[in-house]
Amino acid sequence: MVNEKSFAPWDDPDARPLIRFERVTKRFGDFTAIDDLTLDIYEREFFALLGPSGCGKTTMMRMLAGFEEPSEGQILLSGRDIAHVPPNKRAVNMMFQSYALFPHLSVWDNIAFGLRREGKPKEQIEARVQEMLRLTRLEKFARRKPHQISGGQRQRVALARSLAKAPKLLLLDEPLGALDRKLREETQFELMDIQEKTGTTFVIVTHDQEEAMTVASRVAVMDEGRIVQVATPDVIYEAPTSVYVADFIGDVNLIRGTARARDAGPAPEPDAAAPEAVDPVPGAAAPLPQPEGRRPQPNAMGKWLHDRVLYRILGRRPDEPRQLPPPEPARAPAQPAPAPAATPEIPPGGIEIRWSEDTPPLIAANGDPALDGKPVVLALRPEKLGIARERPAAANLLQGKVIDIGYLGNISTYHVELPDGTMVKAQITNTRRVSRRDITWEDEVWLSFSPTAGVVLEE
């Protein structure tokens, strides 16, 4: 989805949403499950509702399916208010968490159930069921009962059954929760594939952030009946707007301190939230490989030169699309990092964060100078940190002791304790074999990160 540049109806002011939640509130007695929520979901989207249990995501899905009515506000489907339309009259189908396959019916009859309710002619039903069986690769199991097939197959039957009526909107309630990890990952790609083939709008509810990031075109992070942030997975990950989102999505180091505006350079970074290609150890990184079909981009140095100095003469570069580097950045191994003689150049502007008496402040060139004097949180993803035994040349340095090493095969996570007791995680791709790596428990190490590696968030 990330690479599908053309598909971004949420950025198009003329696009009409398929679903619109308009100031929807849902109360159960005294408990407010959904609190004044407004949200647009567009056609062909794969939209994920992500949040911890009890955040209201399931209630939203049940309101879309018609099992709950909003206490206040409107839910529009293609512009029509569906708040009081019963579930059997909606062009919406749902794939249940428990799959809810009818145990007394065969796979074939389960898939045909919805079509039969429409009173379609027999040949049409047969053709459609065959098509669904083919789509979900279940042809061999058509005559079996649900208890005679495996969990993964059941999941596919549930999907086929809910897709059979060709709904405008398909709701998936924790669809992969019952599958083991390997099967879940395979199924995620299968789901995306089927979504693309059928062109149906999918709304998925999940508490698994990896799942949401993998499958969704946009993710809505929910907390206590509200939507905290709605954005594409990369923006959610790289540019969270709140500590809650930063903490909920993935691993993060949160460093609390006080902001102080830095001397502004000739032109302060206009868009503080834009994620940038990150370079944990300046000077050691290879240029990022450009995927095909992408227009050429200046390298980091050229870009800096242009944006900070030359733009006055040459004019601004067109805004680059918010794109992430490809999933496997050919980042140079972080260690050992021979310290370059010269200290790296630090872009001016932004803020510095004082967080400890004994250490120099951390520089966040992408921080908003307006935060001057306020308590802030610097959210740093572990993979944006470099780790080395020798002091590297970097804008931001932290010294500490390795307490723990989590070896995950492809990556290792180092838990480093700073002198004041703060634990910081750094994640390194294991490009070398274990025996060749030189950092081990109890080692004094340097953690380094670039001035734009973190995201500055208000407390």
Add this chain to the structure above:
Amino acid sequence: MRRAVLIVIPYLWLLALFLIPFVIVLKISLSDVALARPPYMPQLDLSEGWAGIRDFFAALDFENFVFLTTDDLYFKAYLSSLRIAVTATLITLVVGYPIAYGMARAAPEWRPTLLMLVILPFWTSFLIRVYSWMGILSNEGVLNQFLIGLGVIGEPLQILNTNTAVYIGIVYTYLPFMILPIYAALEKMDESLLEAAEDLGASRLSAFWLVTVPLSRSGIVAGCFLVLIPSIGEFVIPSLLGGSDTLMIGKVLWEEFFSNRDWPVASAVAVILLLILIIPIVLFQRSEDKAREAGK
């Protein structure tokens, strides 16, 4: 060793309390009536050794079974018992299913109480409960008094001593046996199945017919057999609540045994009744096996 003992106990129980009595009844059904004590011939005389045993077996015959076919009273009684039992079972199903459904859909904290209320009548003797129905249904009974008091009827309805009273008695007595298995089946049903059916375009009613009823089938079958089997041979209810025209095989058997003192014929009636009952019991077990297999 311990397992063997555990297995032997139920078999001994069945042998002593079911198989041996049955063999005795079968033997009496093959004997002849006699003015003696006990009132049938022949008696086994072991003092004469092998000759005695041979004479004993030689005297047994199927005369009584042949007799049952010559008088159509017995055939009619069997048929009428079956008809009454089947009708009463269907009524019990119609009454019991909504009760079981309501219980299964009740809030979980209410279910034990409701279950208790269904079982509560068992705490009173069955006989007393049937007697109290006489008090309710008789011409001067509570029901007629109430209806006359309301002005619905001018003169008392004749309910007691009719087949209607027998139906009321059977339905009342066996209702818990219908409710409990249906409740058990409905209670474990996943409610999201109904939501799924609705989501796929079924109305509430068709979701009930297409999902709830098929899924409670095992409970329905179990309940029906649990009501049908004892009501075919029912004796107390027809003799207390039924009239002179209520013909049920249990009553016939009782009369042969106590009024006519014809033990051999009474035994033959009992053996035939047992054979009739074995058919639904076997069917019941087969459906149970099937349900168990499907549940795996």
